[in-house]
Amino acid sequence: MLLSDTITDWTSIGEAQLSDTITLRRAIHADPEIGLHCPRTTQKAKAALAGLPLEIHDSTSTTGFVAILRGGRNGMGDNGRTVLLRGDMDALPMTEETGLPFASRTAGAMHACGHDSHTAMLVGAAKALCARRDSLPGTVVFMFQPGEEGHHGARFMMEDGLLDVARPEAAFALHISPNMPGGTVVSRAGPLLASANTVHARVVGRGGHAAMPHENIDPIPIACEIVTALQTFIARRVPVQDPAVLSITAIRADGGAHNIVPDTAELLGTLRTLSEPTRALMFAAFERIVTNIAAAHGATAKAWIDDGYPVTMNDPRAIGLIEACTERLAGEGAYRTMRAPMMGGEDFSYVLRDVPGAMAFLGVAPEGTDPATNPPLHNTGMTIDEAVMARGIALHCAMAEHFLEREFD
Numbered sequence: 001m002l003l004s005d006t007i008t009d010w011t012s013i014g015e016a017q018l019s020d021t022i023t024l025r026r027a028i029h030a031d032p033e034i035g036l037h038c039p040r041t042t043q044k045a046k047a048a049l050a051g052l053p054l055e056i057h058d059s060t061s062t063t064g065f066v067a068i069l070r071g072g073r074n075g076m077g078d079n080g081r082t083v084l085l086r087g088d089m090d091a092l093p094m095t096e097e098t099g100l101p102f103a104s105r106t107a108g109a110m111h112a113c114g115h116d117s118h119t120a121m122l123v124g125a126a127k128a129l130c131a132r133r134d135s136l137p138g139t140v141v142f143m144f145q146p147g148e149e150g151h152h153g154a155r156f157m158m159e160d161g162l163l164d165v166a167r168p169e170a171a172f173a174l175h176i177s178p179n180m181p182g183g184t185v186v187s188r189a190g191p192l193l194a195s196a197n198t199v200h201a202r203v204v205g206r207g208g209h210a211a212m213p214h215e216n217i218d219p220i221p222i223a224c225e226i227v228t229a230l231q232t233f234i235a236r237r238v239p240v241q242d243p244a245v246l247s248i249t250a251i252r253a254d255g256g257a258h259n260i261v262p263d264t265a266e267l268l269g270t271l272r273t274l275s276e277p278t279r280a281l282m283f284a285a286f287e288r289i290v291t292n293i294a295a296a297h298g299a300t301a302k303a304w305i306d307d308g309y310p311v312t313m314n315d316p317r318a319i320g321l322i323e324a325c326t327e328r329l330a331g332e333g334a335y336r337t338m339r340a341p342m343m344g345g346e347d348f349s350y351v352l353r354d355v356p357g358a359m360a361f362l363g364v365a366p367e368g369t370d371p372a373t374n375p376p377l378h379n380t381g382m383t384i385d386e387a388v389m390a391r392g393i394a395l396h397c398a399m400a401e402h403f404l405e406r407e408f409d
Helices: 003-030 039-049 115-131 153-159 219-237 276-296 316-330 348-354 386-406
Strands: 055-058 065-070 082-088 139-145 170-177 185-187 190-193 195-204 244-252 264-273 300-309 312-314 335-337 357-363
Touching: 003 039, 003 115, 003 386, 039 065, 039 115, 065 115, 082 115, 082 348, 082 386, 115 139, 115 170, 115 386, 139 153, 139 386, 153 348, 170 316, 170 348, 170 386, 185 316, 190 357, 195 219, 195 276, 219 244, 219 264, 219 276, 244 276, 264 276, 276 300, 312 316, 312 348, 312 357, 316 335, 316 357, 316 386, 348 357, 357 386
Parallel strands: 082 139, 082 170, 170 357, 185 335
Antiparallel strands: 055 065, 065 139, 185 357, 190 312, 195 264, 195 300, 244 264
């Protein structure tokens, strides 16, 4: 069966799932959880999936799980491919200011990145695909993952072996965006999002009286010189077509009084790149610049980098599939190619490093708003057009079916 023969069905099925999807999304939104352990969110998702022909396999290091749907045509001479669809579940440590009637009831936690809608749409897709189980020629793995917001949840679930229970040959994820027109799908082949690493440095000088700086080794100007040198390195040594962003976001040094030079200064920041070679180049440069500038001033320094998310790399074949599915669902122009990667990070990159596939953005700008000026992701006022979730459900289903029927064509 060709995708074009079933596209109206997926659209109408997505719309039929919308009411339940909105209910689930609002329940998750009002009860946000942070990090790798989101037991209430997991319980809500599992309750919504109860009674479906799914095999549930739990993560041992997180509250994530995979739900496996084995198509009814398996073992009957069909191809038996496996495709993965992913939805993340965790919230952010922010205090919501939307004023919504279903706003967060948990102080200091908010679904400001759309993971509530991601989970709800994936549940809707699971219901829709389960209803078509007998016609599916392969297996669909629904990956419900906590800990995306800097906690490496995808990596932990992979280390738990959950991608080996039914090994996928392709993987797809959708991420909502309030700054894109409602219903549009936006992505690109190659790098979509940057690698994300946290950088640290500690400069050790010699404190003393601020009136006699020549008797001290002041770590503060050394730290400032390091920041300048790092930016100079990026400007002069990193190719513009393969960029890096290094932002030092904190310098901490306190002698305890206005007339005391401190012994130490600490630096904290983030490093983003779009390729592994540039990432390795910046790792080496950061350590070299920090330690050698400190040494030039008679101080010592230690530099270290937390191992963060790799580059989110989209397979061109998977992007072709997403574009085809989107335009058959919503017409020509519904899919848009992103001109350049974004420097944000995403832990679906761990999956895409291991399995060919792609992530795409789904525009959810509320009707009548200007996408360019809407509160963005990670903003305390971020809201979405919930009606667009019907398209997200339909697109999940279409991508899964297309891959199972025709792989990457």
